[in-house]
Amino acid sequence: MHFYKSDLFQYISGSISDTDLLKQLTELGLEVDQSKKEKNDLLVKLDLTPNRGDCFSLIGIARDVCAVNNLKLKLPKFKKQQQNLDSKKTVSIDKKACSNYLGQIIKLNNKGIIPKYIQKTLKAADIGQVNPIVDITNYVMLHTGQPLHAFDNQKIGKKIHVKFPSKRTKLKLLDGASHEITKDYLTISDEKKVIALAGIMGCANSEVDETTQEIFLESACFEPSSIRGNARKLGFQSEASLRFERGVDKEIQEYAINFAGQLYAEIFGGDFSTIFKQSKNHKVKKISISKEFIDSRLGTEIPATKVIKLLKALEFKVESKRNLMELTCPSHRYDIEIKEDIIEEIARIIGYDNLPSIRLKLLASSPEDTSIEKEMLSKDIFVNAGFNEVINYAFVDSSLIQMLGLNQDSIELANPISSNQDVMRPSLVPGLLNNFEYNFNRGAQKFRIFEIGNVFTKEENWKSLAGLLFFDESSSDWSGSFQSSFYDLKKIIDLFFSRLNIVPVYNKASINHLHPGISAEIKMKTKTIGNIGVLHPAIQKKLKLPDIVLFEINLDSIKLPIINSIVQPPKFPGSERDLSFLVSSEIPANDFIKELKKAGGANLRSVSVIDVYQGKGIDESQKSMTFRLFWQATEATLEDKEVDQFVENQINHVAKIFKAKLRS
């Protein structure tokens, strides 16, 4: 709602400085978005909340300003015009959708010229001048909040119906656009045709223009429920629908039609018919509230007399009955329905800054959400490992998903913001690749990035953790730096799992977007919880990217807390042995270690790989692996003989299982 201060003060007996007015409007909940000094006036632009439909009018705003300043509202009275035009109309209304309908035929005797003061008001409100007939309806609407509509009376029939159509209907609106409307649209119709979409816009078939000599002026109250959403469904909002959706004063129709009548008489010199009227009795809203309830919700001690004075200033009728105040709501406050609304009115007029503040002593009793804890812990681990956190949009390009061969069950958005953000991400990988590309193209040479976020498929959603590692060797400095091999990333993933007390297993696997020879699925016990590997060379080529290593882990599959008991280390010295085996290069180290452990007895504490060798001196199909084995007993020092026995068992065992040979 945009207006000039001078227009507003037609209704206020008293004066307020510009600064105070702007401050007060915002503090009343009528937020000043912009204001501008212009000549001797002040242009004010309000950003109104949907509940204050009453303030889409100068009178409505004036009411609030008067209430907070204890000033009197000046409402001019408009007399009915002399009704000497003998024309007939009948009106029927759908009482559920329309509570009040007034119409008057006005014969326009002269060509009208819109005076400057009306032009100024319309311009302030960003409503352009259309033609003198329509300009008057808009002017009255800006003052009263009542949308009026003028039909060319010669283009419509004798019977006016406010009704829902019985079938789908095609129509052309005033803005020239054609629409097909369903039975949900309330219409104004005559005997033959729809002449307006009630509360939204008139139809082209009854439009007024320069040649119009007689108008049928409508001033009606349509229920918000019959208007809401309909304009939006057609793809626009009109000044009328804006107001009807929010609720228009049920008692202002006559005032508005007489206000307009006076202007038509002044500007056109009109002859007027009687006012044709149909209405139903509307219920006056009543609310009972006690001082105790007000104080209990605001934490205040406000005297009842102050409350009553304040509500009366807002045009509530107040009757005191024992401890209760019986309030009758003013008809223009469509938004007031319950006790809490009254509390807001009181707080608003007193001013929130003038209300007390009290420290809350309540403590919560419910347990933490471990999912958030897990996310925080994961972030800490990766940041400490030198990773930079990124945050990507949750929607990605479906063609990228397809190219990466990621889950095909991604969920499509019905109304994506752009075609390259059309599906919910089934993985964090596409986002990380985008981040890589963006930064790589801007000269970044080192990458350790990670993200934690939800991913989505048609079957389920889960919280995912993913990261990417890249290091451009040529950017290495004198100290060397991190590398970007599979094993460099694996080391970090192991670090992550060890912080969570999890021992993961890496099994070679085929994952669409990863290099089939340099990738693994990560398993916890028997459950696959993620993957790690080098980006598939074919994808790399298509995206023109260098070698990068990636991982992704399903965080939801890890349950916190995982608590291990801490065991006291044995006091007796242990024995260490190094063993080298020749074995087929196909055998995964992890399988080999498993078998060494099986045959190594209960006191075998650790097996580590200290060397892997393939090449000169060894058959091409073979590799040499050197293990360091460590035994230690809890009750006594192990004797060499005992350890020798374990070693012999192991050598025999792996010879049988893997055909492994001990290297001398």
Add this chain to the structure above:
Amino acid sequence: MDLAQEKKTFFNKFKEANSQESLNSLKIEYLGKKGVLSSLMSQLSNAPAEKKPKLGKSINEFKSFVEESISSSLKKIEQTALDEQLSSEAIDVSLPLRPDVGSYHPVSLIAQEISNYFKNKGYVLREGPEIESEYFNFSALNIPDNHPARDMHDTFYFDDGNLLRTHTSPVQIRSMELESPPLKILCPGKVFRCDSDQTHTPMFHQVEGLVVDKDINFAHLKNEILEFVESFFKNNPKVRFRPSYFPFTEPSVEVDIFGKNGWLEIMGCGMVHPNVLKNVGLNPEVYSGFAFGMGIERMTMLRYQISDIRMLFENDLRFITKG
């Protein structure tokens, strides 16, 4: 026994001995079991009785002298060797390194700061799904179908009628359905609105607090907000509470702080609307509550003086690692 001659001989040998080895062999020669000094001692028994004490004393003095001379010389040599080692091992400590410093995304940092603040005040963190139903995102929060308030949310929809949550408020409903009062929760998370310009991105983060119990009033809410603002904005800015409208709170208030360019909106809050309490089976005559919510990006932009919200999601490493 010619002690003077012995001393002279030692002097000469000691002068020659300037390595660790020669000093050690000198030590053995003089102080060893079969060394010069023990042979001198054994010769003492042959000396006349009246000369014994004096001679004995002289031998002992000579022994101490040998011991001290050799050990101090040894120490000197060790010190020189250590000095040489230290100076040869010296490095250029000024050589610059490029540590692989990890970083939290600025939005994460601010979300964590806000979460930690409220956790310390006894709030419990809660999460909810990002794909929501109409019921949890709108209806349960007292936003009926076609209500103009839905215009405030440009919603992303799916074909099955579900939607991307437009605020974190559905978590309020889910929490109140699962737990009974007293309730004191904080819900951080991603939210989505179909909008993009300098101050809007189609995805952003909110954090929302909810307290429900008997006798919760607006004064409690006001205090909670004032204390938070004081903690978050270190310069203790002026705070303004301004009436506003949210369908799920009544009264509804917007909180502004006074900044360089005038008043700046930082969050919305209010008393939980009785319809919302009724929707989760709580009697609004018995229970009351307050809720507050803020945009994390907005707080991040204020903290780091960022003017374009979209920068936060470009993930330019030169930018997001500087939080």
